[in-house]
Amino acid sequence: MTTATAIPAGTYTTDGVHSSAGFAVKHMLATFRGSFATVNAQVTVDEDGSARLQGTVPVGSVIVKDENLQAHLQSPEFFDAEQHPEIRFDGLDLTIDGPTATLTGDLTIKGHTGRVTAEGSVVGPIEDPFGNTKLGLQFETVVDRTKFGLNWNAPLPKGGFMLANDVTISVDLELAQS
Amino acid sequence: MRVLGISGSLRRDSYNSGLLRAAADLLPPGAELEVFDALKAIPPYDAHADGDLAPAPVHALREAIAAADAVLVATPEYNASVPGVLKNALDWASRPHATNPLRGKPTAVIGTSTGMFGAVWAQADARKILSTIGARVLDRELPVPEAAERFDAGGMLRDTEVEAQLSELLAELGDAVEAREAALARAA
Numbered sequence: 001m002t003t004a005t006a007i008p009a010g011t012y013t014t015d016g017v018h019s020s021a022g023f024a025v026k027h028m029l030a031t032f033r034g035s036f037a038t039v040n041a042q043v044t045v046d047e048d049g050s051a052r053l054q055g056t057v058p059v060g061s062v063i064v065k066d067e068n069l070q071a072h073l074q075s076p077e078f079f080d081a082e083q084h085p086e087i088r089f090d091g092l093d094l095t096i097d098g099p100t101a102t103l104t105g106d107l108t109i110k111g112h113t114g115r116v117t118a119e120g121s122v123v124g125p126i127e128d129p130f131g132n133t134k135l136g137l138q139f140e141t142v143v144d145r146t147k148f149g150l151n152w153n154a155p156l157p158k159g160g161f162m163l164a165n166d167v168t169i170s171v172d173l174e175l176a177q178s
Numbered sequence: 179m180r181v182l183g184i185s186g187s188l189r190r191d192s193y194n195s196g197l198l199r200a201a202a203d204l205l206p207p208g209a210e211l212e213v214f215d216a217l218k219a220i221p222p223y224d225a226h227a228d229g230d231l232a233p234a235p236v237h238a239l240r241e242a243i244a245a246a247d248a249v250l251v252a253t254p255e256y257n258a259s260v261p262g263v264l265k266n267a268l269d270w271a272s273r274p275h276a277t278n279p280l281r282g283k284p285t286a287v288i289g290t291s292t293g294m295f296g297a298v299w300a301q302a303d304a305r306k307i308l309s310t311i312g313a314r315v316l317d318r319e320l321p322v323p324e325a326a327e328r329f330d331a332g333g334m335l336r337d338t339e340v341e342a343q344l345s346e347l348l349a350e351l352g353d354a355v356e357a358r359e360a361a362l363a364r365a366a
Contacts, residue, residue, distance in 0.1 A: 071276035075312040082282050082314075082361045 007051070007096065007125055012043040012135050012175035014055075021057050021171045025145070026164035028156070034073075036087075037061040041173050043094065043135065053091035053103055053137075055171075060085060077152045084110045096122050103139050109148035116141055118169075125177075133177035140170040179209040179355050181348075182246035186253035186264030186289075186300075188218050191333055193290045193325035194252040194297075197344075200335035201250055201288070204345045206352045211250070214242050223269045236270045243271055244279040247355045249313065250348075253289040255300035265307065272311040281312035284354035286347055288320040290328070296321025314354060320347055 022035040041055035059081040062073050074081040091105035103118045120139035128134050145151075145167045154162040183198040195213070202211040219235040227233065232240075243249060253260050272278045287304045289297030298321040308315045320343055322328060328337040335341060 068275040071281065071312060075281065075309075076314045077309050077312075082358060082365075085361075085365060 007045050007049075007135065008133065008177065009045050009047045009049075010133075011178050012045070012133075013178050014039060014041045015134075015174045015176055016040075018174040019172060021169070024168040024170070025166070028162055034062060034064040037063055039171065039173070041089075041171075041175065043137070043173075043175055051094040051096065053089065053094050053105065055089040055091070057087040058085060059087060078150060080110055080149075099123075101137060101139070107143065107148070110150065112148040114143070114147050116143060128176075135175045135177070137173045137175065138171070140168060142166050142168050179206070179247045179352055180245065181205065181209060181211045181248045181250050181351070182242050183211050183213040183250045183252065184217070184264070184267070185213065185215075186217075186251065186261045186304075188263060192254070193292070193322075193329055193333075194254050196325075196329050196333040196335060197252045197288055197290050197322065198250065199333070200341065201252075201344055201348060204341060205348050209348075209352060212242070212246070214239060217263050217267050220263070220267050220270060223266055225273075228270075228273055232270070239267060239271055240279050243283065247284070247359075248351050249280065249283055249285040249308075250351065251285065251287045251304055251308070253287065253297055253300045253304050255289065255291050255293075255295070255297035258299045259303045260300045260307070264304070268307055268311065275312075278311060280308065282358065283313045284316070284351055284358055285313040286316040286318070286351045288322070288344065288347065290322035290325040292325050294323050296323035314358070316347065316350055316354065318347060318350065320344060 019039045020035055021039045022033060024031050024033045036057045038058050038061040041053060043051060043053050045051045059079040062070060064070050073079055088108040089105050093104045095102045099121055101120045101122045106113050107116045118139040118141035120137060123136035125133050125135045144165050146165050156162060185192055185195040185198055187194045198213055205211055216235045216238060221233055253264055271280055285308050287301045289301045291297040301319045305315045322340050328335060328340060330336050
């Protein structure tokens with residue numbers, strides 16, 4: 001249910017340049033971060049205020065700092081881009097309450113679907129200098145990557161593993177009313 | 179479907195080469211197997227000698243992999259792992275890492291040994307190596323123990339149970355090739 005902030009009913013589509021999706025995961029000692037260059041999302045707000053978010057991210061648009069790692073992430077050991085070229089989010093509910101938002105939906109990665117809930121914030125709607133109604137959304141959640149078929153790991157010589165299972169996913173969306 | 183067979187054994191009467199010959203006869207209809215037989219000619223890996231300078235047998239290996247729809251590795255077991263010549267060949271084949279010809283290639287590992295375990299640890303290591311290189315490695319093994327009792331004097335496999343398992347594995351390899359072709363067609 002959409003409440004406090006009045007968001008006009010309609011469809012809002014991401015601006016590709018100003019939207020991003022990223023992930024962060026503990027790699028031995030430090031937090032490793034990567035992102036996806038392409039994020040496609042659409043928010044639908046009904047007349048009764050209920051809202052949903054649908055989104056896709058092409059696996060091939062992953063950005064990390066090493067081309068070999070980039071290739072590894074595309075391989076069957078990780079996202080398996082050939083067989084599963086897209087990460088998908090099928091939103092069930094987007095509840096906006098003032099400046100905060102709660103998102104619920106089904107996340108599909110590598111053919112594995114899991115229900116996720118993400119807390120976030122809302123900015124806008126505002127009118128941009130060109131007369132478009134713009135909406136900003138930001139969400140963050142933590143998922144267990146092994147529930148989505150991303151099981152790769154490497155044992156460390158003195159015990160433990162190279163890569164954590166919990167991955168923080170964050171998305172920043174700038175959407176325009178169509 | 180074109181399958182490239184690579185035997186990790188250089189021995190003239192190798193049982194693993196025999197296993198590849200058996201595989202050639204058990205392929206799904208329309209498939210053919212070509213064996214890469216120049217493993218001995220591949221020099222020790224040297225990054226300095228790679229790139230445009232790569233030795234001719236290395237070029238031949240990379241081109242043979244690139245031209246194949248699938249790869250079938252038959253490995254013996256030396257000291258609980260793959261033979262050095264096989265690892266060396268795969269190390270050459272894996273470069274450059276991001277664009278190597280094994281990337282995404284449906285690949286299966288089989289193996290036989292004269293002992294009781296059928297090169298099962300070598301096969302596990304081979305799958306790990308091939309997965310790291312980026313191949314799509316079938317998650318199954320075919321350990322054939324006591325090779326001397328399963329191959330005849332002419333080096334032909336004489337074991338219907340192993341033949342049935344090998345047929346199943348090759349059919350699964352064929353399925354992986356079809357799934358890849360379908361995925362690439364969807365993406366095109």
